[in-house]
Every structure is written in C-alpha cells, then in structure tokens.
Amino acid sequence: MSAEQQRAAHAGIRRRVLQSVCTFAALTAFPALARANLVDILPGIKPSVVAVGTYQRTRSPAFQFRGTGFVVGDGRMIATNAHVLPEAIASENMEMLVIVVPGKDQQGTVRQVSRVASERSRDLAVLRLEGGEALPALKLAARERVQEGQEIAFTGFPIGAVLGMTPVTHRGIVSAITPIGIPQGNSRDLNPALIRRLANDVFRVYQLDATAYPGNSGSPVFDPKTGEVIGVINMVFVKSTKESVLSDPSGISYAIPVEYLHRLLGNAP
Structure with a gap:
C-alpha cells in the first residue's frame, strides 16, 4: 500500500470513529434533551x-x-x-x-x-x-403526524377528587397506533357495541407507554418538544371496547387522535 493510500485509509478510520462518537453522544443526550424541552414547555401548558x-x-x-x-x-x-x-x-x-x-x-x-x-x-x-375573560389556548397539531415510538406527555388531574386541583404531568411514548375494535378469537367474546364498531366505525387510537389514572380522562396528550396537542387521554370508552373480555382492566393508557377533535371543532356552532 502506498503512503497516499495509507493516509486515505487512516482518514477514513478517523471519520468513522468520529461519527460513532457523535452518534453515541446524541443518543445518550436525547433523554436529557427531552426532559429539558418538557421543563421549558410546561409553563405554557398548565x-x-x-x-x-x-x-x-x-x-x-x-x-x-x-x-x-x-x-x-x-x-x-x-x-x-x-x-x-x-x-x-x-x-x-x-x-x-x-x-x-x-x-x-x-x-x-x-x-x-x-x-x-x-x-x-x-x-x-x-x-x-360563559362570560369572563378568555383563557390561554393550546395549539392542536396537524393531523396524521404521529408515529409509533415518539415521545409524548400529558397533563391532567389524576384522582383529582382526592389529590386536589394541581395539574400533574406524565411522560412516555406512543407504543402503538391500533384499531379501537379488535376482532375476538371467540364469538362469545363479542358484544353488541364491539360488533357495531367493527362493522361501521373502526378507527385508530394511540396506545401509550405511560400510566394515566381516573381523573386523567380528557387530558391533552402533547409533543414535549413543541407543546402541540396530538391526542386526548381516554380512560373509559377505549378500555370498554379493547378490554371488554378482561375481568380486571389493564394498566394500558389510550388516547383519541387529535384529528377527531379537529373535526368536532369544525362542526361546533
């Protein structure tokens, strides 16, 4: 190998090492960056x-x-x-x-x-x-931008009647985008509400890797980088459909995509 070829090979190795170091640094810094973004965003959310x-x-x-x-x-x-x-x-x-x-x-x-x-x-x-001053509004995200694995946070009043009127924030990821009606393996597991939904009204919801509690229903699910709302926490409606065959509901949390809220607001008088 000539001296010029050796220098080129060494330069290539140095570039690959530098890229690896930069990638590792970015990956290890990401959780801290997400937390920093959330700290900055929350005063505008609460x-x-x-x-x-x-x-x-x-x-x-x-x-x-x-x-x-x-x-x-x-x-x-x-x-x-x-x-x-x-x-x-x-x-x-x-x-x-x-x-x-x-x-x-x-x-x-x-x-x-x-x-x-x-x-x-x-x-x-x-x-x-009814009357009085308007309140600061949250921005709704554009439709169909959510991806599995992306970071989310939500703020609400878990067990609000007991813990009081202090907004509480949880964070996690979108673990799946899944149909609200899932065909059951046995016809005995079907109920009239699920049959109607499977036949006429199947739509997708967000399954979250984060724990919501009674009282969180209606909480905004938002992007911790931008504060834009991407969904609405639901603790009753979705579970009654997806987990209808379970004697004890799971700890999985769900959210209704914001696109349906866009539609409802568009039809509001």
Whole structure:
C-alpha cells in the first residue's frame, strides 16, 4: 500500500470513529434533551388545563370533579371526553356545569360552561366558557403526524377528587397506533357495541407507554418538544371496547387522535 493510500485509509478510520462518537453522544443526550424541552414547555401548558365537573352551592363539596379538559381555539372552548359530562344537570337545584381553573391555592377559580358539541362515537366533547375573560389556548397539531415510538406527555388531574386541583404531568411514548375494535378469537367474546364498531366505525387510537389514572380522562396528550396537542387521554370508552373480555382492566393508557377533535371543532356552532 502506498503512503497516499495509507493516509486515505487512516482518514477514513478517523471519520468513522468520529461519527460513532457523535452518534453515541446524541443518543445518550436525547433523554436529557427531552426532559429539558418538557421543563421549558410546561409553563405554557398548565394554565390551559382545567378540571371539569358540576357546581352546586348548597351541597358539600360544592364542586364535584368529573375529569380533565383543556382550552383550545379562541380561548373560550374547552375540549374533554364526552363521558366526563353528566347526562343531565339539575338546574332546578341551581346545579351548573363548570370548569375549575387552577390557581396558587387548592381551590382555583370556578367558571360556568355550556355544551356546544359532542361525539359519542369518539367520546369527545367541546364546552364554551360563559362570560369572563378568555383563557390561554393550546395549539392542536396537524393531523396524521404521529408515529409509533415518539415521545409524548400529558397533563391532567389524576384522582383529582382526592389529590386536589394541581395539574400533574406524565411522560412516555406512543407504543402503538391500533384499531379501537379488535376482532375476538371467540364469538362469545363479542358484544353488541364491539360488533357495531367493527362493522361501521373502526378507527385508530394511540396506545401509550405511560400510566394515566381516573381523573386523567380528557387530558391533552402533547409533543414535549413543541407543546402541540396530538391526542386526548381516554380512560373509559377505549378500555370498554379493547378490554371488554378482561375481568380486571389493564394498566394500558389510550388516547383519541387529535384529528377527531379537529373535526368536532369544525362542526361546533
């Protein structure tokens, strides 16, 4: 091998070693970078996350927590799960549908809302603030951009009636994008709701490698790098379909893709 060829070979080895070192450094730094992004993003997320429930001054407690919601659109629209909302409001007893905007204390500020749109088949609902100032809104991501393995985070009120009105954040990944209706191996495992969904209304949901709790229903699932909402946590509707044959529900968390919220907002009056 000539001297020139030896120099070229050595230069190639040095380039490959340098590339390996840079790749290793990037991979080991990625978790720290994701955490740093989340630290920067959260102050802009938490003011938009609210507790959803009913309020009646004469009962104790006056506020009954039902789930989480988050502000979208013009700052007067609240997105949540349809199952979070009560079937009826006892307005004759001065009961109201409300949100609680967390404050520095555990009480927060109670704001009255009204229902403007809902879609039971996707378990999504939109509320509107009645009077007062608008709230900071979260940005919804573009549709069909989510990939399996990507980092996510969500903020809400896990077991809110017990732990109080303090927004809590969890992080993980999208572990799968999966149909909400899964054909069962035995016809005895099918139920009427699953049959209807398999026949007419199959759609995909996000399976998350992160733990959501009762009270997290309606929480925004967002990209920790940008803060854009990519889905809505669902703890009842999806599990009732995907895990209908289990006597004890799994600890898997699910989310409804944001594309369905885009559609619902587009149809809201």
